[in-house]
Amino acid sequence: MKWWEKNNLRMIQNNIRDIDAMMDIDKHIEWLKSFDANVLEIGCGGITAFHPTELECQYPSPYMKGDFFKEVVEKCHANNIRVIARFDFSKTHESFYEKHSDWYSRKKDGSPIRYHDTVATCVNGEYQRELSLKIIEEVLRKYQVDGIFFNMFGYVTHDYSGNYIGICQCKNCKKRFYEMYGEVLPTKEDMEDPAFLKYLEFKKITVNEMLDKIRNVTKAISTDIAISTYATHGVDIVRNESNSALDRPLPFWVYSSSDNVGQIEGGYDDKISSNCAINAVDLPYRFMGVSKYLNQVRLYENIAAGSGLDWCIIGDDEDYPDYENFETVRKVFRFHKKYEEYYGHFDQRTKIMLVYSNDGKSLNAEYRGLFRMFKEEHILFTIMDSNALEAHIEEFNKYDFVFLPDVPDISYAVGEALKNTTACVIASGGSIVKNRVLIKELFGVELSDAIKDVRGTYFRTEPKADFPDFQNKQWVFLDGFYYKMTLGGDVTGMLPKVEKAAFGPPERCFGHKNTDEMMASFGHGGNIYIPWGIGTLYYKYGYGEFRRLMLDIMSKAKPIPRAFNTNAPEMVEMFFAKCDASTYMLQLINLTSFNGMTFFKPFKLNNIDVTFNEIAPKSIEELTESGKKPVSYDGKMIISMDEAEIYKAFIISI
Numbered sequence: 001m002k003w004w005e006k007n008n009l010r011m012i013q014n015n016i017r018d019i020d021a022m023m024d025i026d027k028h029i030e031w032l033k034s035f036d037a038n039v040l041e042i043g044c045g046g047i048t049a050f051h052p053t054e055l056e057c058q059y060p061s062p063y064m065k066g067d068f069f070k071e072v073v074e075k076c077h078a079n080n081i082r083v084i085a086r087f088d089f090s091k092t093h094e095s096f097y098e099k100h101s102d103w104y105s106r107k108k109d110g111s112p113i114r115y116h117d118t119v120a121t122c123v124n125g126e127y128q129r130e131l132s133l134k135i136i137e138e139v140l141r142k143y144q145v146d147g148i149f150f151n152m153f154g155y156v157t158h159d160y161s162g163n164y165i166g167i168c169q170c171k172n173c174k175k176r177f178y179e180m181y182g183e184v185l186p187t188k189e190d191m192e193d194p195a196f197l198k199y200l201e202f203k204k205i206t207v208n209e210m211l212d213k214i215r216n217v218t219k220a221i222s223t224d225i226a227i228s229t230y231a232t233h234g235v236d237i238v239r240n241e242s243n244s245a246l247d248r249p250l251p252f253w254v255y256s257s258s259d260n261v262g263q264i265e266g267g268y269d270d271k272i273s274s275n276c277a278i279n280a281v282d283l284p285y286r287f288m289g290v291s292k293y294l295n296q297v298r299l300y301e302n303i304a305a306g307s308g309l310d311w312c313i314i315g316d317d318e319d320y321p322d323y324e325n326f327e328t329v330r331k332v333f334r335f336h337k338k339y340e341e342y343y344g345h346f347d348q349r350t351k352i353m354l355v356y357s358n359d360g361k362s363l364n365a366e367y368r369g370l371f372r373m374f375k376e377e378h379i380l381f382t383i384m385d386s387n388a389l390e391a392h393i394e395e396f397n398k399y400d401f402v403f404l405p406d407v408p409d410i411s412y413a414v415g416e417a418l419k420n421t422t423a424c425v426i427a428s429g430g431s432i433v434k435n436r437v438l439i440k441e442l443f444g445v446e447l448s449d450a451i452k453d454v455r456g457t458y459f460r461t462e463p464k465a466d467f468p469d470f471q472n473k474q475w476v477f478l479d480g481f482y483y484k485m486t487l488g489g490d491v492t493g494m495l496p497k498v499e500k501a502a503f504g505p506p507e508r509c510f511g512h513k514n515t516d517e518m519m520a521s522f523g524h525g526g527n528i529y530i531p532w533g534i535g536t537l538y539y540k541y542g543y544g545e546f547r548r549l550m551l552d553i554m555s556k557a558k559p560i561p562r563a564f565n566t567n568a569p570e571m572v573e574m575f576f577a578k579c580d581a582s583t584y585m586l587q588l589i590n591l592t593s594f595n596g597m598t599f600f601k602p603f604k605l606n607n608i609d610v611t612f613n614e615i616a617p618k619s620i621e622e623l624t625e626s627g628k629k630p631v632s633y634d635g636k637m638i639i640s641m642d643e644a645e646i647y648k649a650f651i652i653s654i
Contacts, residue, residue, distance in 0.1 A: 002223075002224060002226070002236070003082065003146065003224065003226070004147070004226045004236055004237055004272055005272065006344065007272045007306075007307070007308055007343075007344030007345065008038070008308055008336075008340045008343065008344050009038065009039050009237075009272075009274055009307075009308030009309060009310060010035070010036060010037050010038045010039065010308060010309045010333050010336055010337065011037065011038075011039035011040070011041055011084070011274065011276075011308065011309065011310045011311070012032055012035060012037045012039070012040055012041070012311055012312070012313075013040075013041040013042070013086070013276060013310070013311070013312035013313075014028075014040070014041070014042050014043075014312075014313065014314075014315065014316070014317075015043065015086075015286075015312060015313070015314045015315070016042060016043040016050065016314075016315060016316070017314070017315050018048055018061045018062065018063055019061075019063050019315075020043075020063075020315055020316050021050055021061040021063045021064035021065075021068045022063050022064075022065075023068075023316045023318070024316075024318065025068075025071050025072055025075055026075065027318065028316060028317065028318075029075055029076060029079050029081065031317045032076075032079075032081060033079060033081075034330060035329065035330050035333045035334075036330075036333045036334050036336075036337040037081060037333065038080065038081055038082060039081065039082045039083075039084060039146070039147075040072070040076055040081055040082070040083050040084070041083075041084040041085075041086050041147075041149055042069075042072060042083065042084075042085070042086055043086045043088075044069055044085035044086055044087060044139055044145075045058060045085070045087050045135050045136075045139055046058075046087040046088040046089045046090075046091075046092075046132075046135070046151075047059070047088050047090075047091050047092065047093070047118060048060070048061050048093075049061065049135075050064060050068045050069045051067055051068060051069035051070065051139065051142070051143070052064075052067055053135075053138060054138065055131070055134055055135060055138060057092070057096065057100075057127060057131045057134070057135070058135060059092065059093035059095065059096075069085070069139075069143060070142075070143060073143045073144060073145060077144065082146035082147070083145050083146055083147075084145065084146060084147035084148065084149050084226070084228065085139055085143070085145045085147070085148050085149070086149045086151060087132070087135070087136070087148065087149065087150050087151070088150070088151040088152055089121060089127065089128050089132045089135075089150065089153075090120060090121060090151070090152035090153070090156055091115070091118040091119060091120050091121060092118065092119060092121060092127065093117060093118060094114065094117045094118060094119050096119075096127075097112065097119050100126070100127070102125060102126060102170075102171065102172065103121050103122070103125040103126055103127035103128075104119050104120060104121055104122060104125060104127075104170065105120045105121065105122040105125075105156075105165075105168040105170055106122075106168060106169045106170040106171075107165055107166060107169065108166055108167075108169055108187050110169065113159060113165050115159050115160055115161075120156065120159075120165075122168050122170050122172055122173060123154060123155060123168075123203075123206055123207060123210060124168075124170070124172035124173050124176050124206060125170065125172050128210065129210065129213075132210075132214075133213055133214065133217050136148060136214065136217055136218065137217055137221070140217075140218065140221045140222070140225065141221065145225065146224075146225065146226065147225055147226035147227070147228055147236075147237065148214075148218060148225065148226070148227055148228065149228040149229060149237075149239065150214075150228075150229040151229075153207070153210075153229045153230060153231065154203070154207045154230075154231070155167075155168065155203050155207070157189075160283060161284075162247065166187070166188070166189075167185070167186060167187060167188070167189065167199065169185065169187065173185055176202070176206065177198075177199065177202055180202060180205075181195075181198050181202070183195050183198065185199070186199050207231065207233075208233045208234065211227075211229075211231060211233050211234035211235065212233075212234055214227065214234070215227055215234045215235075228274065232264070232268055232271065232385070232387065232388075235271065236271060236272070237271065237272055237273075237274050238264045238268065238271050238272070238273050238274070239274055239275075239276065239310075240260040240261075240263075240264075240273065240274075240275045240276070241260075241275065241276045241278055242256040242257045242260060242275060242276070242277050242278065242298045242301075243276075243278035243280075244278070244280070244281050244282055244290055244294075245282050245283070246281070246282045246284075246285075250596075250597075251539065251540070251542075251596065252594075252596065252597065253363075253368065254297070254591060254594050255301070255368075255371060255372065255375060255573070256298065256301075257275050257277065257297070257298045257299070257301035257302045257305065258301040258304070258305045258375075258573065259368075259371060259383070260273065260275040261273045261275050261301070261302055261305035261306055261307040262305050262306075262348075262382075262383035263356050263383050263385050264307075264385075265305060265306040265307070265346070265348045265383075266348050266382045266383040266384050266385070266388075267383070267384045267385040267387075267388030267389075267391075267392065268385070268388060272307065272308075272344075273305075273306070273307040274307060274308065274310045275298075275302050275307055275310055276310040276311065276312050277295060277298035277299050277302070277310065277311045277312070278290075278312050279295065279311065279312060279313045279322075279325055280312075280313070280314065286313075286314040287314065287320065287321050287322060288321075288322050289313075289322045289324060289325045290325075290599075291598070291599040292324055292325050292328045293593050293599040293600070293601070293602065293646065294599045295311075295325045295328060295329060296328050296329075296331075296332055296646050296647070297589060297591065297594075297599070297646060299311065299329065299332040299333075300332060300587075300589050300646060300647040301573070301589060303332075303336055303343050303344075304573075304575040304587040304589060304647075304649075305575065306343075306344065306346045306348060306577070307344070308336070308343070308344060309332065309333055309336055311329055331625075332647075334625070335623075335625060335647075338623075338625070339623050339649070342579055342583075342585055342623075342649075342651060345579060345580075346577035346578065346579060346585070347577055347578035347579075348382055348577065349382055349395070349398065350380040350381050350382045350399075350561070350563075351380075351398075351399055351400040351401070351561035352374070352379065352380065352381040352382065352399060352400065352401045352403065352561065353381070353382050353384050353396075353399045353401070353402045353403065353423070354367065354370060354371065354374070354381045354382065354383050354384065354403045354405070355367075355384050355385075355386050355389065355402070355403060355404050355405065355407050356383055356384065356385050356386060357385075357386040357405075357406065357407040357408065364405065364406055365406075365533070365535065365536040365539045365540060366405040366406035366428060366429030366533050366534075366535040366536045366539075367405040367406065367535065368535065368539045369405070369533075369534070369535025369536055369537070369538040369539035369540075369546070370403055370405050370428075370535040370538075370550070371383075372538065372539060373535070373538060373546075373547045373550055373551075375573055376547065376570035376571075377547070377551065377570075378562075378564070378566055378568060378572075378574045379560065379561070379562060380561075380562075380563050380575075380576060381403075382399075386407055386410065389410065389411070389414045390411055390413050390414055393413060393414065393417040396417050396418065396421040396423055397421055397422045397423065399421075399423040400423060400424065400558050400559075400561050401423055401424050401425075401426060401554065401557075401558065401561075402418065402421065402423045402424070402425045402426070403426050403427075403428075404425065404426070404427040404428070404431040404432065405427075405428055405429055405431065405535050406428070406429030406430055406431055406533070406535075406536070407427070407431045407432060408431070408432070408433070408434055409432055409434040409435055410432060410435075410438075415432075415435070415438045415441075415442070418442060419441055419442055419525075424526050424527060424528065424554075424557040424558050425442060425443075425525075425527040425528070426527070426528045426529075426530070426553070426554070426557075427439075427442075427443065427527075427528070427529050427530065428529075428530035428531075428532070428533065428534050428535055429530075429532070429533040429534070429535060429536055430450065430481070430483060430531065430532075430533070433447060433450075433483065439529065440488070442524070442525075442527055442529075443491070443521060443524055443527050443528070443529040444487065444488035444489075444490055444491040444521070444523055444524030444527075445485045445486060445487055445488060445491060445521050445524075445529050445531075446485070446486040446488075447483040447484070447485060447486075447531060448483060448484040448485075448486075449483070450481045450482070450483055451481060451482055451483070451484060452480075452481045454478055454479060454480065454481060454482060454500070455479060455500070456500030456501065456503050457477070457478045457479075457497060457498065457499065457500045458475040458476060458477050458478060458497075458498035458500075458512070459475070459476060459478055459495040459496060459497050459498060459519045460474060460475060460495065460496050460497075460498060460514065461473060461474060461475070461476060461495065461549070462494070462495070462496060463494065466494055466552060466553075466556050467494075467549070467552045468552065469548045469551070469552055470545075470548070470549075470552075473545065475498055476495075476545045476546075476549065478497070478519065478532060479537060480532065480533050480536060480537065481532060481533070482519065482531050482532035483531035483532070484517065484531075485517075485518060485521055485529070485531055487518065487521055488523075488524060490523050490524055491521050491522065491523035491524050492521070492522050492523050493516075493518025493520070493521055493522075494518060494519070494520040494521070494522060494553070494556075495518060495519035495520045495549075496514065496515060496516060496517065496518055496519070497515045497517040497518070497519055498512050498513070498514055498515070499512060499513040499514075499515055500512065501513070519531065519532060520553060522553075522556060522557070526557050526558075527557075528553060528556075528557060530553070534546050534549065534550060535550075562613060563576050563612070563613060563614050564576060564586075564610050564611060564612045564613055565610070565611045565613065566608060566609060566610045566611070567607075567608060567609055568588070568605075568608045568610075568639075569592065569605070571590075571591040571592045571594065572588055572589070572590055572591065572592070572605065572608070573588070573589040573591055574586070574587070574588055574589075575587040575588075575589075579651075582653055582654055583651060583652065583653055583654075584615060584651075584652040584654065585649060585650065585651055585652070586610065586649070586650040586652060587647070587648070587649045587650075588608075588639065588641070588647070588648045588649075589646060589647055590602040590603070590605065590641050590645060590646050590647070592605070593646075601643060601644045602641070602643065602644055602645065602646055603643065604640075604641065604642055604643040604645075605639075605640060605641040606640045607638055607640065608638070608639040608640065608641070609636045609637070609638055609639075610636060610637050610639065611635065611636040612652075615652070615654045616654060617633045617637075617652045617653065617654060618653050618654055619633075619652075619653045620632075620633050620637055620650055620651070620652050620653075621650065621651045622648065622649070622650050623649040623650070623651060628651070631650060637650075
């Protein structure tokens with residue numbers, strides 16, 4: 001087993017500045033040890049080299065005396081702390097530009113992308129494609145590092161200030177794209193443009209080529225060196241971030257860590273997830289941390305979802321001005337160290353598969369809405385990256401439900417497997433609209449083009465036998481878009497549309513007409529198609545009617561699988577997973593502190609009862625900071641959480 005496969009990382013990332021080459025490394029290691037950290041990720045090369053380099057393509061820190069990185073590695077190893085070398089090849093110092101202008105990305109007008117004294121490089125330029133490999137090899141042959149990480153890897157379309165810089169128009173990109181497709185490189189991102197769709201493929205191919213090259217260079221030196229970046233191809237540790245940004249559209253995604261970790265744990269058995277909880281409130285404000293309650297939620301969600309711990313600050317702790325989070329982060333790290341034998345090896349398979357798909361441009365709001373519904377209902381689910389579906393085809397029949405929330409397309413093999421699975425397939429938000437033939441084969445419906453002029457439209461909560469939660473609510477609003485469906489002979493419809501009417505003063509608000517047009521279909525093997533964004537509307541607006549509708553729709557197909565019953569509030573996030581043949585873990589995260597914008601002190605919660613439906617516990621122990629504490633179970637267990645208590649974990653033996 002490789003060291004990272006133990007999946008017990010307690011990593012601190014110091015994003016060091018040039019001036020941090022003067023850091024007191026002995027003091028810094030004592031600081032790391034105070035967190036029980038077992039991995040340090042720290043700057044090594046790329047924009048700035050923090051080691052004496054013999055390569056002319058690197059810019060050493062002007063503040064460095066001696067060999068900073070060598071001292072870090074040797075002293076960390078002497079204290080049983082592994083070191084991951086951080087690289088950033090997305091930019092170089094501007095001093096290289098005049099002599100090597102072909103290394104760099106170009107805007108549409110041909111100008112380079114400058115930021116302070118750096119210039120953005122291109123994936124297809126010599127610097128990234130060739131010289132980065134020499135930089136990596138130099139470091140790996142000089143220092144006994146345990147891993148390497150690449151920041152801002154791949155194609156970047158925004159600068160650090162969030163300004164859009166567009167598709168790179170450098171000569172290298174234009175040449176490679178023409179060689180591969182015989183077409184001119186597109187200049188704008190347009191999902192309706194066939195050339196841009198080819199460009200998306202072009203990006204994936206060229207990035208994966210680089211990841212393969214990096215892997216070949218690294219593993220030729222040592223197979224014990226972990227490779228990590230924000231990608232799944234060719235890496236051992238898939239990195240992600242739970243971060244904040246001042247201008248990020250609401251709603252705030254409180255489940256960020258659970259989501260990020262779950263996407264990897266559910267779909268990639270040969271990799272581990274390391275989701276970094278970013279301390280900073282935003283990139284321009286790196287020296288102020290987020291709420292201590294949010295920080296803990298992110299870290300606890302990491303370990304509850306199956307990962308280790310990963311936390312980041314900028315620079316050296318000695319001059320970092322906001323240390324309010326330090327002690328609470330230490331608390332989480334300390335707890336993980338005490339009980340690490342139980343973490344990182346959960347059986348993530350449930351009876352519900354929730355497929356995640358992202359076009360790289362925007363979040364999948366439909367997916368997030370369903371994610372939130374299940375979390376609030378304490379329904380367990382497994383996240384499956386759409387790119388990993390083919391590798392898990394043989395598992396489809398183990399699920400009761402497979403959800404496709406706004407998944408634009410799937411492969412032929414996946415489509416065939418879904419047509420034959422015993423699971424109920426539920427698609428929503430315009431899923432697989434690129435393959436209307438498959439929609440007809442899977443769901444027995446034919447779709448028209450999207451209808452977007454829908455504001456003021458409703459649908460009736462009928463048939464009433466299918467929607468028992470809506471005896472007193474006859475209409476629910478529809479917004480955004482929908483696809484008009486023609487139902488096949490073996491398909492029944494649900495939720496008939498109510499045509500919109502006049503909108504204006506109350507005196508003019510009448511004239512709605514009932515129609516026979518259905519907003520959901522059922523049948524054709526028990527599958528369900530919802531041709532509008534039920535999850536998106538819940539994610540954006542939070543009306544509980546959409547959650548209740550989904551639960552009723554699921555219940556029409558099959559009983560909703562629940563591993564346990566509980567009266568826990570919706571804002572208690574619950575995890576339940578198998579650790580080994582005779583051990584399970586139940587975990588609770590108290591999110592009652594979250595009001596949609598701000599994190600307050602979590603509420604005290606009394607008398608949460610949990611009854612298990614699939615196991616018969618022989619003994620239950622609570623994991624506490626002072627040790628294990630026995631818990632009684634007489635058909636159910638009773639849990640209380642003190643004020644400001646965010647996390648509880650229980651080991652269950654069967």
